[in-house]
Amino acid sequence: MNFPSEALQLPAIWFYVFAALVIVAALAVVLARNIVHCAMYLAVTFIAVAGIYVMLESDFLAMVQILIYVGAVTVLILFAIMLSRKYTGADFQARNRQSIPAMLVIIIFLVVIGRVIACTWGGFKAGQTSAWGVSNVKAIGVSLLRDYVLPFEVASVLLLVALVGAIIIARKDNDRDERG
Amino acid sequence: MVPLEHVLLLAAALFGIGLYGVLVRRNMIGILMGIELMLNAANINLVAFSRYLPHGGVAGQIFVVFTITVAAAEAAVALAIVLAIYRQRGSVKMDDVHIMKW
DSSP: OOSHHHHHOOOTHHHHHHHHHHHHHHHHHHHOSSHHHHHHHHHHHHHHHHHHHHHTTOHHHHHHHIIIIIIIIHHHHHHHHHHTOOSSSOOOOSBOSOHHHHHHHHHHHHHHHHHHHHHHSTTOOTTOOOOOOSOHHHHHHHHHHHTSHHHHHHHHHHHHHHHHHHHHHHSOOHHHHHHO | OOOHHHHHHHHHHHHHHHHHHHHHBOBHHHHHHHHHHHHHHHHHHHHHHHHHOTTSTTHHHHHHHHHHHHHHHHHHHHHHHHHHHHHHHSOOBGGGOOTTOO
């Protein structure tokens, strides 16, 4: 048994289940009125996208998605919502007045992308699996430390810079508040 | 087996929904959520190509590892900016942050 897809044998119906969940949850994110509800639906969207990754045979990415997006980014967004809400007033209107032009733009975008997809990949054979021969985690690990070691190191510097930058930007500036 | 076109259409639809969120929502954090949805759509595209096209190997998934890293760093910095703006102006409404608009 060389390919991971032979061992998994997931029925294709699950892809459509997860896809429907992604679309419904994403619509709930952009249409909900309460911003906390939006953050919860965003977490559901991330989990459904992790299910899509499992259907696309990248189980390591599915776990990374849940760890980082649901575990860190969603919690960060919830903290930011908590620190930026006034509890004495009503929440303002969720959407501005650009709904109709935005829908027009998005419909045009989807039509163009649909044409590109239909014209370019019309003759693609379904069911062609990629020949990794090893498990997903090992393939990614070997690639990260052999072919892509430079972006890997740069990513750690990027995270350090983002960490220091976020702390400095969000810090309470006590001296300036006292000086007025 | 799911055809490649269906996965690409799913990613395009998710991108469109995220774009709608960015264009239409008033809350700055709501706009950030739309940006995260768009990034996830791009990631789905990358993983789909990594799986369906046999010549690239695992490069698409490596790309997604870095995209997720950059998205997390960007979410942290963007939320720090939102908090700083909230502290200055007392509101996270996008309509109140228009001093650089014509």
